[in-house]
Amino acid sequence: MLLGVAIATAVLTGALIVGDSVRESLRHLVLHRLGGIDYALTSNRFFRQELAVDLSNEPTFKQRFHGIAPAIFLRGTAIAKDTKSRASKVNIYGIDHQFIKLWQHGESTDPPQNDVSSGDLAVFLTKNPGQIFPSIIINESLQKEVNAEVGDSLLVAFEQQNDIHRESLLGRRDYSDVVQQFRLTITKIVPDNGIGRFGLHPQQHLPMNAFIAMPALQKALGIPHKVNALLVGNRKFEQNASADLQGVLSQAWKLSDLGLIVDQQKNYFAIESSQFILSPNITTVIEELATEQNLLSLPVMTYLANQMTTNDQIISYSTISALNIDQLRHKDKNGLDRTPFGELKLIEGGYPTSLADDEILLNQWAAADLNLLEASSA
Incomplete structure (x- = not known):
């Protein structure tokens, strides 16, 4: 019995010594690697x-x-x-x-x-x-x-x-x-x-x-x-x-350390990314901050289209923006229409409504270049 206890104690002591030695060796490796x-x-x-x-x-x-x-x-x-x-x-x-x-x-x-x-x-x-x-x-x-x-x-x-x-x-x-x-x-x-x-x-x-x-x-x-x-x-x-x-x-x-650019306009400011697209995490933080400060926010996705065509007409390398048009106008506390992000009006007057998945709005320059002066396929 005593012999068994002595052997167990010796094994345990040896394990502790080996363990300490390994830890010390690892410590030296880390110090030599990281200074x-x-x-x-x-x-x-x-x-x-x-x-x-x-x-x-x-x-x-x-x-x-x-x-x-x-x-x-x-x-x-x-x-x-x-x-x-x-x-x-x-x-x-x-x-x-x-x-x-x-x-x-x-x-x-x-x-x-x-x-x-x-x-x-x-x-x-x-x-x-x-x-x-x-x-x-x-x-x-x-x-x-x-x-x-x-x-x-x-x-x-x-x-x-x-x-x-x-x-x-x-x-x-x-x-x-x-x-x-x-x-x-x-x-x-x-x-x-x-x-x-x-x-x-x-x-x-x-x-x-x-x-x-x-x-x-x-x-x-x-x-x-x-x-x-x-x-x-x-x-x-x-x-x-x-x-x-x-x-x-x-x-x-x-x-700027996050690659963010703030573009101050008259009635609003735009937050853009040098990486072209805002990461989901940053987008979430911006929207949460806007809510906390009681500010309106409007997510916009802008990309480059290789070309837009209709019949024989072609426009190359145009920018296309996706946004929720309904968010461009809102009612203030007095019930008046406000357009804090700028007005988007149709040439015949009035404001556009929500677009279907297969619909697009063009400015006058693009419409004229494509010979589209009324609703048509493009």
Whole structure:
């Protein structure tokens, strides 16, 4: 009996030791992968780089967090010019000194075993005198995949950033419009630990990472002063830090960070999206806010028609808008007709009523061009 208890105790103690060891190993892996980064704000659209400055100036941020770094996260491919070797699923990071400073904060407490400190990376991101192409730093995994060395030329390719999705009618579909290629010179190869293993998501295999100076990547993308990620370091781990960061963000962000445009008219204002279509979530919020403020709202869907035809007449590339015509006019508290969104009158006088699914209203210019001066099929 005593022997059984002793064996059970030994097994339990051993399990606890192994468990603690595994947890400590995982902790080291996370620290080596993230450095001093505790939180990441990522977006599927690009927003103002200045948002990082706005956040850092908030009093709550200064109290709870020690740093913030704007960055660009992309996925793409890399091709070595000399060997023609190709690597896919490459993590392409546009970074600057703020990212390096934030990373160093993690190194100061638990430094990874690198042959180069992250502070030295800023030197290798700089374009040297006589160097034709901008600099790129890659990790060992990517170096092995493309079989390239320092000084070699590397061509990276990634999806061109466009607010309008390429699958839509107005989206670009040609390869040259969809894929952006960027030639760079390898200036440093870092080990697959520490910053070379950087990534927000844990992976079972080593990532293939490439680091480019953020201004150079922004220039290649044609989006100066825009980023799609903000990385934040916490002063000390606290349970409410995430909520505090979300609260600070709600105070600092602007409509333009969501790709929204407000067009002020005489009697109303229009909220439009740089992505051409408002997302369902944003539409819901706008309508709820309008209801709370006792404001009228009118959803409108505008798209491009390839052509409108009737008999032998054709109009190419016309805009067509879908809306609830009944909402254009309403009765005020005195029972008077109001048209806050502008009047829509028929040429013979009066106002149009609701349209059937197979009906359309044309303006005088379109009707004349199609030789339609009365109801007809088109």
